[in-house]
Amino acid sequence: QVQLQESGPGLVKPSETLSLTCTVSGGSISSYYWSWIRQPPGKGLEWIGYIYYSGSTNYNPSLKSRVTISLDTSKNQFSLKLSSVTAADTAVYYCAKAGITIFGVVTSYYMDVWGKGTTVTVSS
Amino acid sequence: QSVLTQPPSASGTPGQRVTISCSGSSSNIGSNTVNWYQQLPGTAPKLLMYRNNQRPSGVPDRFSGSKSGTSASLAISGLQSEDEADYYCAAWDDSLNGYVFGTGTKVTVL
Numbered sequence: 001q002v003q004l005q006e007s008g009p010g011l012v013k014p015s016e017t018l019s020l021t022c023t024v025s026g027g028s029i030s031s032y033y034w035s036w037i038r039q040p041p042g043k044g045l046e047w048i049g050y051i052y053y054s055g056s057t058n059y060n061p062s063l064k065s066r067v068t069i070s071l072d073t074s075k076n077q078f079s080l081k082l083s084s085v086t087a088a089d090t091a092v093y094y095c096a097k098a099g100i101t102i103f104g105v106v107t108s109y110y111m112d113v114w115g116k117g118t119t120v121t122v123s124s
Numbered sequence: 125q126s127v128l129t130q131p132p133s134a135s136g137t138p139g140q141r142v143t144i145s146c147s148g149s150s151s152n153i154g155s156n157t158v159n160w161y162q163q164l165p166g167t168a169p170k171l172l173m174y175r176n177n178q179r180p181s182g183v184p185d186r187f188s189g190s191k192s193g194t195s196a197s198l199a200i201s202g203l204q205s206e207d208e209a210d211y212y213c214a215a216w217d218d219s220l221n222g223y224v225f226g227t228g229t230k231v232t233v234l
Contacts, residue, residue, distance in 0.1 A: 035223075037169075044126055045161070045169065045212055047223040060222050094168055107216040108175050109223055110159040114168040 002027035004095050004115035012089075012122050018082040022095030022115060029053060029071065033098040034078045035111055036069060038091040046091075050098055051078055085122045092117040127152060128213055128226035135232040136203045144229045146196045146213030152224055156216040158196040160189055161225075163210040172211070173198060200231070208233045 008020035022034070036048040049059035051069040059067045068081040082089060096111035129147040136142040146158065160173035171180050173189040176196065186201045196215075200207055213226035 044228040045214075045225040047214075047225065049222075058222065061220055106156055107218070108157040109216045110157075110171060110174045110214070111161075112171045112174070112180060114170065117168050 002097055002113050004097065004113060006093060006095050006115045006118040008118060008120070010119055010121060012085055012120060013124050014086055014122055015084055018080070018085050018089060018120055018122070020080045020093055020095075020118065020120070021077050022079070024076045024078070024097075029073055029076045029078065033100055033109075034069075034071065035096045035098045036080045037094045037096060037111070037114075038089075039094070039117075040088075040091045048080065048082075048093075087122050090120065090122045092119050126227045127217065127220075127224045128215065130211075130213060130226040130229045132227070133230045133232065135234055136200075137234045138203055138205065140203045142200045142203055142207075142231060144198045144200075144211055144213075144231070146198070146226050148194050148196070148215060148224075150194055151219035152194075152215040152217040153191065153196055154194040155218050158189065158191050159214045160187075160198045161212045161214065163212065165209070169212065203233055205233050207231060 003025045005023045012018045030053045033050045033052050035050040039045050051057045066083045071078045094117045095115045097113040098111040101108045134142050157175040161169040162172040163169045176191040177189040188199045211229045217224045
């Protein structure tokens with residue numbers, strides 16, 4: 001059974017870069033789509049983006065200019081970098097395993113395994 | 125930010141049936157499959173329903189999903205106290221080329 005665990009600093013200063021790592025255990029990262037999602041305090045979920053095991057990426061258009069998701073297959077990890085952070089980036093950040101299936105013109109994308117989440121606060 | 129609209133809250137007594145709606149557009153629900161996530165208080169979201177009406181292993185059959193046009197719904201039959209949680213719909217959006225979540229619905233068991 002695949003399990004995911006987020007790690008990284010819990011406090012980041014405004015204008016700096018937020019960096020998080022997700023460690024995958026119980027399975028290989030060399031398959032599936034690996035995603036990041038966040039949830040500001042008291043608010044709903046926001047998809048940040050994914051990386052495919054081949055290295056291709058797809059990001060939320062609203063965050064695209066600041067986001068980089070990368071993969072380290074040797075460590076079975078994938079990472080998130082979000083630059084130029086502000087208080088609005090304060091959230092619980094989740095990593096997740098996802099799959100995409102294309103049925104003709106219909107896209108089925110969903111995240112079936114989630115990490116427990118890590119809280120990141122942006123403050124000076 | 126959310127492009128899928130859900131009612132903020134829903135409630136019922138134990139044993140009742142509760143339905144949560146999710147309204148989208150032709151570029152998301154109208155074109156692609158819908159998923160539902162359950163988030164119990166203080167925990168990470170959990171996949172509850174995928175591809176409109178498919179339950180992952182371990183999800184009770186009290187939960188059912190459906191989709192029609194640009195809307196979807198999640199029904200909980202025989203409501204139980206442990207169903208008290210936030211529920212989010214989600215779908216791929218072809219216009220945004222990204223994944224969008226609903227606004228979320230808090231289900232309360234009275």
